[in-house]
Amino acid sequence: METMEKIKKTNILYLLLNIFGPFAVMVLAVVLGVMLPEQVGLILSIVGFGLAVLWWSFLGRKFYDKTKARTLSALEAEGFVPNHTFNADGCTVVVDLVHGQVALLFRWNPTKAYVRPASALSNVYVDDGRGGAGFLEGSSRVSFLFTVEGMKIRVNTFTSNKRWRMDSDYILTGISKADLMAETLIAAGAQAVAK
Amino acid sequence: MAFFRKLREKFHDDWCSECTNEMEIIRRQLYAMPEQRVGHYVSHDEPEYYITHLVPVERKAEIPTGMYACGIIAYRCPQCGHRAVKLSAFLPVRDEEKVEQALYFEKGELDAFLWSPEQGREMPAVKPPAELGSKRAIKTAYYN
Numbered sequence: 001m002e003t004m005e006k007i008k009k010t011n012i013l014y015l016l017l018n019i020f021g022p023f024a025v026m027v028l029a030v031v032l033g034v035m036l037p038e039q040v041g042l043i044l045s046i047v048g049f050g051l052a053v054l055w056w057s058f059l060g061r062k063f064y065d066k067t068k069a070r071t072l073s074a075l076e077a078e079g080f081v082p083n084h085t086f087n088a089d090g091c092t093v094v095v096d097l098v099h100g101q102v103a104l105l106f107r108w109n110p111t112k113a114y115v116r117p118a119s120a121l122s123n124v125y126v127d128d129g130r131g132g133a134g135f136l137e138g139s140s141r142v143s144f145l146f147t148v149e150g151m152k153i154r155v156n157t158f159t160s161n162k163r164w165r166m167d168s169d170y171i172l173t174g175i176s177k178a179d180l181m182a183e184t185l186i187a188a189g190a191q192a193v194a195k
Numbered sequence: 196m197a198f199f200r201k202l203r204e205k206f207h208d209d210w211c212s213e214c215t216n217e218m219e220i221i222r223r224q225l226y227a228m229p230e231q232r233v234g235h236y237v238s239h240d241e242p243e244y245y246i247t248h249l250v251p252v253e254r255k256a257e258i259p260t261g262m263y264a265c266g267i268i269a270y271r272c273p274q275c276g277h278r279a280v281k282l283s284a285f286l287p288v289r290d291e292e293k294v295e296q297a298l299y300f301e302k303g304e305l306d307a308f309l310w311s312p313e314q315g316r317e318m319p320a321v322k323p324p325a326e327l328g329s330k331r332a333i334k335t336a337y338y339n
Contacts, residue, residue: 167291169293172286172288172291172293173233173234173286173288173293175288175289176233176260176261176286176288176293177233177234177261179260179261179288179289180233180260180261183260
């Protein structure tokens with residue numbers, strides 16, 4: 001079940017296709033639109049433009065979710081037990097407490113699941129993002145972090161474009177989720193060592 | 196009404212709704228809610244849910260990370276004898292609490308649960324109010 005492949009957070013080809021693929025479709029549709037008779041060309045241009053916008057707005061995310069679900073089902077079929085799954089914006093962490101393993105899936109490399117013994121994870125901690133002083137004290141990001149094979153991985157449990165007080169519901173929920181995941185990763189690590 | 200209820204929760208949860216006198220606390224207990232986890236909280240208003248899902252604990256530290264807790268305070272008005280139970284569900288996060296909901300039960304909905312022998316075993320010093328009388332007879336039907 002364990003994978004030996006070197007962890008790659010980003011698959012450059014997948015990333016470029018996500019950014020420029022819809023753009024290419026849009027340009028192609030416009031070019032074809034110019035070449036084809038008036039009405040057909042107009043419709044084709046609108047469809048091409050619409051598809052590109054839809055892909056950038058939510059179809060890309062849907063595709064990622066589907067690919068991720070397929071990758072996780074394949075893992076489960078191999079005997080991986082997903083006791084805890086945490087889906088963040090850039091990364092998904094799945095913990096198997098039975099076998100003491102952790103699977104990592106990345107937003108820009110969704111076809112690969114990197115499975116490692118949880119004991120390979122080190123320096124697991126929670127960053128509550130506390131900043132500012134006095135009444136300005138607050139946070140706009142809460143995350144848990146760990147190091148695996150020398151690579152530092154940050155998984156956000158809460159992000160915002162504004163700063164929230166440390167006792168706000170958003171921050172408290174984020175801290176609780178991060179604490180829970182950090183504890184789970186440490187427990188899985190202990191399980192892996194005991195095996 | 197909801198606004199006044201919120202104000203009361205915040206500042207005067209111990210006021211008697213019958214005579215507005217300050218009520219005395221006759222029981223205080225902390226519970227864990229193993230079915231409610233961070234990010235997956237589902238609110239419940241019906242007392243039956245709490246009767247079947249609460250697990251008494253001694254301290255907040257006993258509640259695992261990410262699990263919701265529930266604090267129950269039973270009040271009794273020394274002037275008119277009116278009783279009320281305040282139940283608040285919250286997520287303990289380090290030294291803070293994220294309160295999800297607060298409920299008041301003023302018709303004795305939780306009496307059988309609060310003063311059951313199982314609860315008594317957990318809190319041997321607690322004695323039920325005398326006026327409860329035969330209500331304690333139905334206690335064993337709950338909390339299994």
